[in-house]
Amino acid sequence: MSRSSVTVPSGLVPTTELGQTEAVETIDKAAVFIVEDEPSGFEELDEAQIRVDLAAAFRLAARFDLHESVANHFSAAVSPDGKQFLCNPKWRHFSLVRASELILLDADDPSTMERPDAPDPSAWCIHGAIHQRIPAARAVLHCHPPYASSLIGLADPTIPPLDQATARFWGRTVYDSEMGGPPDDPAEGARVAEAIEGHSVMMMGNHGVTVVGESVAHAFEELYYLERACRTTVLALSTGRPLSPMGDDLADSVARMWTRSADQGLAHFAELKNILDRDDPSYRD
Numbered sequence: 001m002s003r004s005s006v007t008v009p010s011g012l013v014p015t016t017e018l019g020q021t022e023a024v025e026t027i028d029k030a031a032v033f034i035v036e037d038e039p040s041g042f043e044e045l046d047e048a049q050i051r052v053d054l055a056a057a058f059r060l061a062a063r064f065d066l067h068e069s070v071a072n073h074f075s076a077a078v079s080p081d082g083k084q085f086l087c088n089p090k091w092r093h094f095s096l097v098r099a100s101e102l103i104l105l106d107a108d109d110p111s112t113m114e115r116p117d118a119p120d121p122s123a124w125c126i127h128g129a130i131h132q133r134i135p136a137a138r139a140v141l142h143c144h145p146p147y148a149s150s151l152i153g154l155a156d157p158t159i160p161p162l163d164q165a166t167a168r169f170w171g172r173t174v175y176d177s178e179m180g181g182p183p184d185d186p187a188e189g190a191r192v193a194e195a196i197e198g199h200s201v202m203m204m205g206n207h208g209v210t211v212v213g214e215s216v217a218h219a220f221e222e223l224y225y226l227e228r229a230c231r232t233t234v235l236a237l238s239t240g241r242p243l244s245p246m247g248d249d250l251a252d253s254v255a256r257m258w259t260r261s262a263d264q265g266l267a268h269f270a271e272l273k274n275i276l277d278r279d280d281p282s283y284r285d
Contacts, residue, residue: 047078047086051099053216054086054139055283056273060220061143062095066227070094072143072208073123075105075131076216082135083107087127090120098285107132122182125189130212133193137212139219144208147230152203159203159229160243161251162236166229168258170251174202183207201226221265 054076061067061074070091077085086102088094103117107128112118119127123142130140151157157175161167176195181188192210196202200222202210209226213219236243246254276283 045078045080048099050076050078050216051086051102052284053269053273054102055097055099056269056276057139057141057216057220058088058094058097059276059280059283060272061141061223062093064224064227066143066145066223067094068144068149068208071120071122073120073127074139074141074143074216075123075127076139077131077135077137078104080135082131082137085127085131085140087119087123090118090123098283100285121184125184125186126192126210129186129189129193130196130210133190134197134212136214137196139213139216140210141212141219141223142208142210143223145223145227145230147234148203148209148227150234151230152205152207152209157203157205159233160245161254162232162243162245164254164257165225166232167246167251167254168225169201169229170246170255172199172201172255174199175205176202177205179204179206215266217266217269218262220269224268 054074057074061072070093072094073088075085075087077083079085083106085105085107087105088097089101089103092101103119105112105119105124105128112124112128113121118124126142127140130137151159159166159169159173161170174195176192179188180191183189192202192204196210196212200212200219204210209223211219211222211226213222245251
């Protein structure tokens with residue numbers, strides 16, 4: 001895919017890139033980002049905990065109506081290079097996923113789809129490509145939420161900064177306007193991986209959404225707010241009245257505020273797991 005088919009709205013350039021820190025200098029309203037690598041700390045990975053967190057994400061996605069049938073898929077890396085990753089079993093409903101059921105895959109294994117427990121072909125193409133190419137993408141969530149799916153069908157799917165939730169995605173979202181083929185085509189998976197590299201949110205035209213994060217909790221928080229932002233946008237557009245978005249400077253400021261609140265996502269995910277534990281802790285099995 002040519003980069004011309006991927007657009008990031010003017011205003012804020014991405015402020016949170018996975019596995020990196022950024023220093024920002026503003027010169028005549030043009031942001032210059034200086035990127036430095038951070039120590040990964042991946043040697044402390046706990047596969048058992050990652051299994052529990054990923055299983056919780058499936059259950060929560062079902063509760064929040066973020067999934068579609070049994071066709072969507074989440075994954076989480078369990079090796080330092082990101083190539084060993086967990087994924088949901090083929091066509092297992094999100095509301096029933098258990099930690100022990102998650103299958104362990106190797107992004108470098110060309111025989112994966114010959115396994116008796118092979119994943120959904122589109123899951124392998126998208127998640128395998130991302131985990132193979134982007135070690136910092138520790139969690140990859142791909143689904144078709146209703147409001148996001150409505151928005152990506154528009155000629156202009158941009159999320160305007162109407163409130164704090166929508167401004168979270170100002171300048172940080174890849175809008176992919178060229179679906180290059182069916183999602184079970186390896187070439188399409190490679191194209192998606194190339195497009196999302198360096199970003200955490202991708203609105204996939206005529207398809208769905210993909211978010212990546214440094215942990216399952218971080219990725220789920222992005223997905224949670226992405227669907228809320230799309231819902232706000234769709235509802236605002238449905239009134240037929242003129243929108244009143246924030247100015248670029250305010251939207252930039254609010255988006256940066258979110259980058260200082262990453263721990264909120266961890267706390268939110270922990271609380272959501274507490275709710276699951278109260279209602280049905282079987283996801284931990």
